Amino acid sequence: MERKERKPYWRHTKWQMIASVVPFLVLIIVLPLYADSLNSSRFLGFPLGYFLSLHGVFVLAVFTVASFVNRQDAIDHWHGAHEDG
Amino acid sequence: MPTTSRARVVNPRLGTYFGIFVSLLVGLTLLLLIFEELGTSDALLRWGMLLGPLVLYMAIALCAPTQDSLEFFAAGRRVPAGYTGLAIGVAALGATGIVALTGVFFLIGFDGLFFSIGGIAGFVIMAVMIAPLLPQVRNLHRAELSGPPL
Numbered sequence: 304m305e306r307k308e309r310k311p312y313w314r315h316t317k318w319q320m321i322a323s324v325v326p327f328l329v330l331i332i333v334l335p336l337y338a339d340s341l342n343s344s345r346f347l348g349f350p351l352g353y354f355l356s357l358h359g360v361f362v363l364a365v366f367t368v369a370s371f372v373n374r375q376d377a378i379d380h381w382h383g384a385h386e387d388g
Numbered sequence: 389m390p391t392t393s394r395a396r397v398v399n400p401r402l403g404t405y406f407g408i409f410v411s412l413l414v415g416l417t418l419l420l421l422i423f424e425e426l427g428t429s430d431a432l433l434r435w436g437m438l439l440g441p442l443v444l445y446m447a448i449a450l451c452a453p454t455q456d457s458l459e460f461f462a463a464g465r466r467v468p469a470g471y472t473g474l475a476i477g478v479a480a481l482g483a484t485g486i487v488a489l490t491g492v493f494f495l496i497g498f499d500g501l502f503f504s505i506g507g508i509a510g511f512v513i514m515a516v517m518i519a520p521l522l523p524q525v526r527n528l529h530r531a532e533l534s535g536p537p538l
Contacts, residue, residue, distance in 0.1 A: 320516050368511075
């Protein structure tokens with residue numbers, strides 16, 4: 304990567320990090336607050352709040368990391384910092 | 389920035405090695421089950437279950453010695469990302485995590501979910517905040533990772 308490309312590269316990477324982490328963290332904090340009221344309805348026999356806190360958060364975590372890796376790969380390619388030639 | 393072009397070569401014999409290791413582990417367990425049925429003492433079985441896998445791990449270490457940190461920490465990047473992710477997940481959760489999570493759920497029920505949610509959030513933050521820095525360092529020591537980007 305050329306020297307003048309470094310700043311825009313890290314700026315893109317930083318915003319991409321924030322865009323990936325913040326929505327996930329907001330959901331992690333907000334979901335337990337409403338878990339009690341969600342528990343009144345059921346999904347597959349489980350209380351909905353409990354089910355979402357366990358499986359929903361896990362699926363969302365996988366989705367967040369996968370989309371982050373894809374977008375970071377695109378940024379790496381755009382700025383010529385990709386590893387695989 | 390030291391981002392040289394590195395071709396990602398997956399070890400073609402990875403599946404074979406993995407198969408041999410899993411076969412040995414399953415074989416050891418079955419052997420110990422047979423010994424249990426034959427009336428071998430519990431202490432001997434416990435030592436067998438503890439030392440057997442330990443000997444296997446040591447055999448791996450002896451068969452693949454290295455002094456290169458990339459080889460040591462990331463197997464020279466010859467292992468596919470999925471396997472590496474599984475290994476990191478297991479290492480990060482660890483035996484303590486398994487025991488502690490079970491204990492928390494046993495003691496305080498579903499309220500113990502905060503523990504696993506915190507763990508998952510930690511994984512995501514670790515992946516998102518540290519992953520972009522990985523290509524920037526040649527060696528994968530933690531001290532280098534927590535330093536400023538090169």
